[in-house]
Amino acid sequence: MWEKFAWDSTRKYKITSFTEKIGVIVKTYQKAVDWLDSEEKSWWARAYFDHTCNYDEITNNFSESFNSWILKMRYKPLVQFVDMYNLSLVKLMYERRMVSRELGDDDVVVPIVLHIIKKR
Structure with missing residues (x-):
């Protein structure tokens, strides 16, 4: 109770x-x-709760990133938009899976990070 x-x-x-x-x-x-x-x-x-703003600037980076990602399909009819969006997600997941398979168990650092380290 x-x-x-x-x-x-x-x-x-x-x-x-x-x-x-x-x-x-x-x-x-x-x-x-x-x-x-x-x-x-x-x-x-x-x-x-503290209701004051704790930062100088508040942004919504996720929304901005998502809006730039769907820029090409934004003005399509709904059914086409959903199909294109779904296809984009599938492609993204496939590409990430292929990259992850290329990484071996011995790789501690992701290749892009190694590239940045070597560049500096």
């Missing part, structure tokens, strides 16, 4: 609401509160 109150307390945005829910757990099962307090509240309770 105390698990429900614990999950409810993690979803509270305000510290006062969080304290009320934790108070119910304190009255019923003190060991649970001790267990919850073993970790920082800022790691598991929404009321204690």
Whole structure:
């Protein structure tokens, strides 16, 4: 039963609401509160999350990379887009599998990294 109150307390945005829910757990099962307090509240309770931006710039590199990857197929009709996208994924996975097969068990460093090291 105390698990429900614990999950409810993690979803509270305000510290006062969080304290009320934790108070119910304190009255019923003190060991649970001790267990919850073993970790920082800022790691598991929404009321204690730090909502400030921790970086100077926020980018979405995955979306930018994906959009550049599908540039040729972006304006195709849906069925053609899905077929082309699927084919591209299959080709990519096949090429990566072939590269991985070329690497032996003795190879510790990937060839491109060796090339960069030799270049420097």
